[in-house]
Amino acid sequence: MSNSNSDHRGKNANDAASGAEIGAATGTAVAAAGAAASPGAAANADATASIAASAGISASLAQTYTNLIWDLRLLQWSNYFEGGVHDLSLLDSQFFMLAKQFLSRYASAFTPTDRQSEIVRTLLSRDLVDKNPAAAKLRNRLDDWNNYRDDDSASASATSSTSSTTDRRLALARKMRSDVLDLMYIRNGLAKDQGYHSYPDLVLSTEELNRERLIKMLHDFLDANLPHAQHLIKKYDIHWESWFSDLNRIAPLAESFPGTSAPAPSPAFPFDPSTAINRFLELLGLTDARSKIKIAFQDHGFAGMTSEVAPGDIRVMVEPIASLAGFKVLFHELGHALTYCFNQEQDLFRILPASYDEAMAVVIEYFAPRLLLGPTLQKKAAKIDVLEHTRCAISALFELELWESPAPKQPEELYLKHYGRLGVQIDHPELWALDSFRSIDPVYIHNYVIGAVLAPRLYDFLLQSFGDDYHSWGRWLINNVYFDGRKRPFSEKVASIYTI
Numbered sequence: 001m002s003n004s005n006s007d008h009r010g011k012n013a014n015d016a017a018s019g020a021e022i023g024a025a026t027g028t029a030v031a032a033a034g035a036a037a038s039p040g041a042a043a044n045a046d047a048t049a050s051i052a053a054s055a056g057i058s059a060s061l062a063q064t065y066t067n068l069i070w071d072l073r074l075l076q077w078s079n080y081f082e083g084g085v086h087d088l089s090l091l092d093s094q095f096f097m098l099a100k101q102f103l104s105r106y107a108s109a110f111t112p113t114d115r116q117s118e119i120v121r122t123l124l125s126r127d128l129v130d131k132n133p134a135a136a137k138l139r140n141r142l143d144d145w146n147n148y149r150d151d152d153s154a155s156a157s158a159t160s161s162t163s164s165t166t167d168r169r170l171a172l173a174r175k176m177r178s179d180v181l182d183l184m185y186i187r188n189g190l191a192k193d194q195g196y197h198s199y200p201d202l203v204l205s206t207e208e209l210n211r212e213r214l215i216k217m218l219h220d221f222l223d224a225n226l227p228h229a230q231h232l233i234k235k236y237d238i239h240w241e242s243w244f245s246d247l248n249r250i251a252p253l254a255e256s257f258p259g260t261s262a263p264a265p266s267p268a269f270p271f272d273p274s275t276a277i278n279r280f281l282e283l284l285g286l287t288d289a290r291s292k293i294k295i296a297f298q299d300h301g302f303a304g305m306t307s308e309v310a311p312g313d314i315r316v317m318v319e320p321i322a323s324l325a326g327f328k329v330l331f332h333e334l335g336h337a338l339t340y341c342f343n344q345e346q347d348l349f350r351i352l353p354a355s356y357d358e359a360m361a362v363v364i365e366y367f368a369p370r371l372l373l374g375p376t377l378q379k380k381a382a383k384i385d386v387l388e389h390t391r392c393a394i395s396a397l398f399e400l401e402l403w404e405s406p407a408p409k410q411p412e413e414l415y416l417k418h419y420g421r422l423g424v425q426i427d428h429p430e431l432w433a434l435d436s437f438r439s440i441d442p443v444y445i446h447n448y449v450i451g452a453v454l455a456p457r458l459y460d461f462l463l464q465s466f467g468d469d470y471h472s473w474g475r476w477l478i479n480n481v482y483f484d485g486r487k488r489p490f491s492e493k494v495a496s497i498y499t500i
């Protein structure tokens with residue numbers, strides 16, 4: 001979530017799993033669905049009636065599920081940024097009830113006959129695992145580090161040297177370790193109960209991703225980028241403990257934007273952030289989006305976060321920009337926002353899978369420096385890309401192997417095996433347990449690498465197709481990717497450019 005506890009700088013709330021209070025809509029909708037096609041009735045019905053019944057179930061379920069997602073996102077935003085103290089476990093149980101009632105009582109009468117039905121089925125299959133009370137409880141406990149802090153850690157935090165920071169993180173990781181492993185064990189077991197090979201297979205099915213192709217893509221990405229990443233780590237003296245602040249040093253504000261003598265934290269570079277966004281949207285002919293996206297610059301411990309908290313209510317929160325890396329985060333978040341903004345679907349197809357959502361954010365993050373900044377900064381942006389996405393690819397391969405057998409002692413060995421490839425010294429492999437991508441957003445980190453592979457290909461495709469007629473770039477994105485949300489698989493939208 002924050003820079004320090006995850007493998008990536010940004011975060012979005014798209015698939016975030018937690019909860020909130022909610023009215024009785026859930027139970028009502030499920031009851032209505034049951035009335036439309038009770039198991040007994042379906043058993044005696046002919047094929048046509050069965051299909052009609054399952055369509056009725058799925059439409060009702062989709063509506064209920066979508067409403068729960070909006071409730072979740074709104075309360076989550078409130079908790080993160082508005083001082084809200086909503087108990088999200090209540091909403092967890094609503095999701096779980098919906099999944100359980102559907103899959104235990106109606107699944108036999110439910111034959112997915114259309115895309116919406118199939119998507120509902122996989123999403124509820126995942127909720128049956130993630131929102132299972134035992135899993136949800138552990139997940140929510142892990143989401144708050146205060147649950148693992150010693151009483152005396154507040155006084156220890158008075159010092160802020162790297163070593164004391166590392167000590168504190170290490171102490172947290174050691175305390176969280178057994179909960180992280182328990183959560184993995186529970187999730188894996190519940191996924192296997194449903195017939196999946198493992199929890200990652202369940203998640204990847206909701207994402208419509210092919211496991212073998214994904215793993216091959218991650219290996220191919222590392223083969224192509226690892227030597228360059230190792231070189232950059234040496235050149236910029238990047239350390240494991242201070243990775244993200246070290247990335248800021250590749251092009252800090254003062255160095256990045258000479259001619260603007262304003263020192264950090266004033267975000268002054270060739271344009272201030274708002275001007276940069278306006279300029280980018282103007283170039284692509286997407287200025288309609290500006291009034292529909294609320295952007296705030298505040299430091300909440302997140303590099304950036306974007307959420308559509310209600311249909312059409314799109315919010316971006318980013319740290320004040322102090323470096324080129326921060327500039328990239330801003331446009332990454334804008335990438336999420338544009339994906340939501342130009343989605344003309346309502347209901348279930350408005351809720352985007354993380355693979356699509358995250359990849360398109362990486363695409364805009366890739367486009368912005370190339371369209372707005374000069375050649376020197378473009379080269380530096382490419383270096384940051386290599387470092388970030390190589391780390392993400394390694395993180396994903398580590399995680400996929402970890403899920404195969406999360407036995408005691410093994411995580412640390414696996415961590416050293418995978419992350420050691422970066423050529424950085426890793427003194428404390430126990431820190432693996434602190435990474436939010438192992439518990440809060442599991443089986444997620446690979447989505448950044450999908451974006452990293454797609455972005456340059458899409459950029460080249462648009463450049464070859466339209467040259468510097470950037471309005472045509474924007475139109476292409478709307479007409480081929482954004483407009484129909486999840487109605488078509490992401491792989492189909494970009495099939496002419498890249499086989500996901």
Ligand SMILES: [Zn+2]
Pocket residue numbers: 010011012332336358361
């Ligand atoms: Zn993102």
